[in-house]
Amino acid sequence: MRHTGFSFGLNAVVIWLCGLCLWATAAVALEIEDHRHYPGTGDRVLRIVSTADLEVFEPYLLYFHAAHPALSIDYTVVSSAELHRAIRDGRAFDLALSSAMDLQFQLANDGFAQSYRSSATEALPDWARWRDLIFAFTTEPAVVVISTERFEGLPLPATRQELITVLRDNPDWFQGAVGTYDVRNSGLGYLFATQEARSTDAYWRLSEVMGRLDPQLYCCSRQMIDDVAEGRLALAYNVLGSYAAERLAQDSGGRMRILRMQDFTNVMLRTAIIPAGAVEVEAAGQMIDALLLVGLRQEPDIWPLPPLRATAEGESAGFGPIRMGPALMVYLDPLNRRAFLEEWENALEQR
Amino acid sequence: MTGSASIERRLTVLLAGVAALLSILSWGMVTGLARQAAERTQDNVLAASATAIAETLRSEQGEVRLELPYSAFSMLGAISEDRVFYRVATGEALLTGYADLPVPAISPPAQGRVVFDTGDYRGAQVRMASVMRQVLAGGAPVSVTVTVAQTRNGIRAIAGELSQLAAMLSVAFFVVAVTLSAVAARTSLRPLNEIAQAVSRRGPNDLRPLRRAAPAELAPLMTALNRLMERLGQSLRRSEDFIVEAAHRVRTPLATVRAQAEIALRSVEDETEKQRLRRMIRAVDESSRSAGQLLDHATVAYRAEDxxxxxxxxxxxxxxxxxxxxxxxxxxxxxxxxxxxxxxxxxxxxxxxxxxxxxxxxxxxxxxxxxxxxxxxxxxxxxxxxxxxxxxxxxxxxxxxxxxxxxxxxxxxxxxxxxxxxxxxxxxxxxxxxxxxxxxxxxxxxxxxxxxxxxxxx
Known part of the structure; x- marks a missing residue:
């Protein structure tokens, strides 16, 4: 478990300054998770920094590269917090794609993004863009993934209340076998947790119950899904639905199952911004257009990530995606973050 | 007909000018009001947001604590897509937010009163609302200032849209006003045209006075016209009287001359003399005939009237x-x-x-x-x-x-x-x-x- 440097300090001022330090210490090197270079025939290089794993995102890159063969594409995968820091530090990237829409929003709000306009961005619904700075190109729900083996004989929960009941009634089954995001590390996990805490009071009760079960904390959806698929986890809570679906499509073997909570589902928008210091602005704009065209597609899925429409038009739950707006910055405030993390730690770490 | 420009055109242009002026004025007013309303809305929301944040200020173990309420920011996002900045500080010490955000100088420091200011931050003009609140921390009251700022692009865009709408309405108003002006000018000039037509329709000998309803403004013209026609009629009658009189006066002596010439014709023997007298008689005949015709003509002129x-x-x-x-x-x-x-x-x-x-x-x-x-x-x-x-x-x-x-x-x-x-x-x-x-x-x-x-x- 990796702890970020939030010193729960003496004075609020110190905390804020340290918060700034966190961004500003320019953490010398970027913590790169994955990297791939697609050489083009020309000199220009489109440098993309993204939180999307290559497994799901490579088709998009190949699709774009096929359309613009002259362009070299340099694709770097980092965590959402790293991405946020990199853009704030003014690292040289032409396009930033992130699943942490609150951090993306803050970048745009604070002036680290430049505006872009095209017919594709004009076609976006209002909720899928903010000014001409942020553009959403997927809508992705947070889901619960369960191991069918380890859930055998248990009723499948459809709501958080039912999930709480199942966990509480069978502590032995789930001891050490429940996984969720470490919200201290994962920007996306933090976004899901805060939005959920705001929208449903079942979140804290669920966290309390999970806290008693010695939960495993993860940085990323993929590891959680892997562990569920291999039976190390019985249940992973708040996993990116798109990753889970992709994994299910690859090798299901019937060992995994995706549950969508009916009482409330967080729907995250994967967003793109063009950093203020971008060089290949034109190519970045073309990439955004391509992503939006795919995002607004009508035809059945051949793409790993879900389109913009699916959840926006409201499935049974009828919840729209998380709204883009200044309210996203509320939980990014260091004081609020500290308060939230304190409460979260109290709930989840009860040993 | 020559002369100065037509009254109708002048009237229309004048009214159109007035309409244009009114259109521009109303557009300017609506634009100003729209902008003011948008800015006031933004001010109100900023004030509500700052107040909502200030209300969460509290003291915990001698420290000032606060929690940014979700609604304080979501309400800012509701009116427009504008960038939002905030700052909470005790004196010069920052509690949270953007350290370099300019803060309106609150003077005199009054608790709960919202102060507004406009300034520049991160390359954009921002509207700021600041509210001060005193919190007891460690036994002593501490003044905490909450500032919420928002850029004005979205607000301007809203005001601009309204202004554009007002401009379109003003143009429409102008077009309608010009059309109505043309109609009004034509309508008000119609009596004049009708009188002119009535006069020009008349026969050459019709000098009766005009009897028709006319607007008060045209009454003097009518009176003058009728008086002119009356005088014309009188002078015409006078000259015909004169002709009749002249014909009468000529005819009687001519009859005498003719009678005398006939008597002379009978008494004269010489053929040359007779020829001369016959020519004379014929000439006298022609003269009296002409006089008769003049009389006839005058008679016709008289009697044809009635x-x-x-x-x-x-x-x-x-x-x-x-x-x-x-x-x-x-x-x-x-x-x-x-x-x-x-x-x-x-x-x-x-x-x-x-x-x-x-x-x-x-x-x-x-x-x-x-x-x-x-x-x-x-x-x-x-x-x-x-x-x-x-x-x-x-x-x-x-x-x-x-x-x-x-x-x-x-x-x-x-x-x-x-x-x-x-x-x-x-x-x-x-x-x-x-x-x-x-x-x-x-x-x-x-x-x-x-x-x-x-x-x-x-």
Missing amino acids: LARDLIDLADLAAQTADALAPTAAMKDIEIRLETVPATVRGDAVLLENALRNVLDNAIKYSAEDTTVTLRVRRPTDTEARIEVIDQGPGLGTGPVEQLTERFRRGQNTQGIVGSGLGLTIAEDVIRAHGGRLELGQGPDGRGACVTLVFLLA
């Missing part, structure tokens, strides 16, 4: 007229042939006799000796009666036929024959006054003239 409507048989009229002119015809051995059917018309017997006599007299005058003049009354249709006077003279010549009925105008082949040129004028005036018309043409076999009085039967 026409009698007696029943008259045209056959009788033809017979009487033929009788009256028989001696004149006899002098040239001209036979007057009457071919009549009964045809009754309504009219003024004196005038009709006058007209027919003049036509017949003309025919006799221009006919050669020992010829025939035919006087025919016909009713070719139920609605028309005609008196045709056909002679075997030289015809009416090749000049324009219409000119022959003008006063003192004579045909082109009348050389050598004495005449005043009034005969056909009198005939036409009479027949016009009776609602008919005068037709001039050639005789049936292409020789001579045919003058027709055409009456329309009611």
Whole structure:
């Protein structure tokens, strides 16, 4: 478990300054998770920094590269917090794609993004863009993934209340076998947790119950899904639905199952911004257009990530995606973050 | 007609100018109001947001704590897509937010009062709302200032849209106003045009005063016009009176001269002298005839104004007229042939006799000796009666036929024959006054003239 440097300090001022330090210490090197270079025939290089794993995102890159063969594409995968820091530090990237829409929003709000306009961005619904700075190109729900083996004989929960009941009634089954995001590390996990805490009071009760079960904390959806698929986890809570679906499509073997909570589902928008210091602005704009065209597609899925429409038009739950707006910055405030993390730690770490 | 520009155009342009001015004024006002309303809305939301944040301020173990409420920021996102910045500080020490955000100087520091200011931050103009609140921390009151700022692009865009809408409405208003102005100008000038038409529709001899409802502004014009026509009528009457008087005065001494000349003719033996006296008598005849025609013309002018409507048989009229002119015809051995059917018309017997006599007299005058003049009354249709006077003279010549009925105008082949040129004028005036018309043409076999009085039967 990796702890970020939030010193729960003496004075609020110190905390804020340290918060700034966190961004500003320019953490010398970027913590790169994955990297791939697609050489083009020309000199220009489109440098993309993204939180999307290559497994799901490579088709998009190949699709774009096929359309613009002259362009070299340099694709770097980092965590959402790293991405946020990199853009704030003014690292040289032409396009930033992130699943942490609150951090993306803050970048745009604070002036680290430049505006872009095209017919594709004009076609976006209002909720899928903010000014001409942020553009959403997927809508992705947070889901619960369960191991069918380890859930055998248990009723499948459809709501958080039912999930709480199942966990509480069978502590032995789930001891050490429940996984969720470490919200201290994962920007996306933090976004899901805060939005959920705001929208449903079942979140804290669920966290309390999970806290008693010695939960495993993860940085990323993929590891959680892997562990569920291999039976190390019985249940992973708040996993990116798109990753889970992709994994299910690859090798299901019937060992995994995706549950969508009916009482409330967080729907995250994967967003793109063009950093203020971008060089290949034109190519970045073309990439955004391509992503939006795919995002607004009508035809059945051949793409790993879900389109913009699916959840926006409201499935049974009828919840729209998380709204883009200044309210996203509320939980990014260091004081609020500290308060939230304190409460979260109290709930989840009860040993 | 020349002169200054048309009143209608001037009025329209003037009204259009006023409309344009009003349009621009209203557009400016709406734009200003829209902007003000948008800015006030933003101010209110900023104030509400800052207050909401300030309300979460509390003291915990001697430290000032706060929690940014979700609603404080979501309300800012609700009005427009503007960037949001905030700052919470005690004095100079920052609690949270953007350290370098400028803060409106609150003076004097008053608890709970919201202060607004506009400034520049991160390359954009921002509107700031600041509220101060005192919190007890560690036993001592600490002043905490909460500042919330928002860029104004979205607000401006909203105001701009409203302004654009107002501009479109103003243009529409202007177009409608111009159309209505043109209609109004035309409507208000209509009485003037109607009077002008009424005057120009009138016949040449119609000098009756205009009697029609006119707007007050046109009453002086009407009065002046009527007075002018009255004076014109009077002077016309005076000159006709003068002509009548003159003709009378000439005719009587002429009769005396003629009588004396006839007596002299009888008493003179010498053939040369006789010839001279006959020429004299003929000249006197012509003169008295001209005087008679002048009198006739004046009579027509008088009586046509107030026409009698007696029943008259045209056959009788033809017979009487033929009788009256028989001696004149006899002098040239001209036979007057009457071919009549009964045809009754309504009219003024004196005038009709006058007209027919003049036509017949003309025919006799221009006919050669020992010829025939035919006087025919016909009713070719139920609605028309005609008196045709056909002679075997030289015809009416090749000049324009219409000119022959003008006063003192004579045909082109009348050389050598004495005449005043009034005969056909009198005939036409009479027949016009009776609602008919005068037709001039050639005789049936292409020789001579045919003058027709055409009456329309009611």
